[in-house]
Amino acid sequence: MDLDRIKERLAERQARRGWLDEEEAEMLQLIALTESRQKKTIGYLQDLAHQNAINKGWYEEPRTFGEMIALMHSELSEALEEHRNDRGFREIYYEGEKPCGIPIELADTVIRICDTCGHLGIDLEAAIREKMTYNATRPQRHGGKKL
Structure with a gap:
């Protein structure tokens, strides 16, 4: 699964629930950090x-x-x-x-x-x-x- 798809699923979960759990938030932070690599x-x-x-x-x-x-x-x-x-x-x-x-x-x-x-x-x-x-x-x- 590519990062865009993971971010999309996390966004769907956040929209559905109104929040992300700690692990999901950490994953989103990790994705943002690693996307900075060229x-x-x-x-x-x-x-x-x-x-x-x-x-x-x-x-x-x-x-x-x-x-x-x-x-x-x-x-x-x-x-x-x-x-x-x-x-x-x-x-x-x-x-x-x-x-x-x-x-x-x-x-x-x-x-x-x-x-x-x-x-x-x-x-x-x-x-x-x-x-x-x-x-x-x-x-x-x-x-x-x-x-």
Whole structure:
């Protein structure tokens, strides 16, 4: 979900209720702060995902690295289940207000990765750039494996 859509939903909630709760107000402040960046980078998404997880209470109890990896894996498994249920690769559908489908589950995977990297202090964008630079130097179908 892009920032404009999040802001739109928060505005709808505020119009409907006449107020925003503390977490919604914090999210609106975070959006305003991060919109001041000129480029919407991976680092920006990492900061946004991690702050949202903090705001939603996901760090009130400590998590192990294994738990964080398992949660990432679970999102990929949910994407596979969508495929097994004959959902299209670009299909997004809704259960109430909740978006579902392969693109959403893949997005959830990226969000979990961004959150974890934010929590652990990993500069994901720098790591991706470094790995992509290295990958560009590798031979065609390096490793000789079928998959």
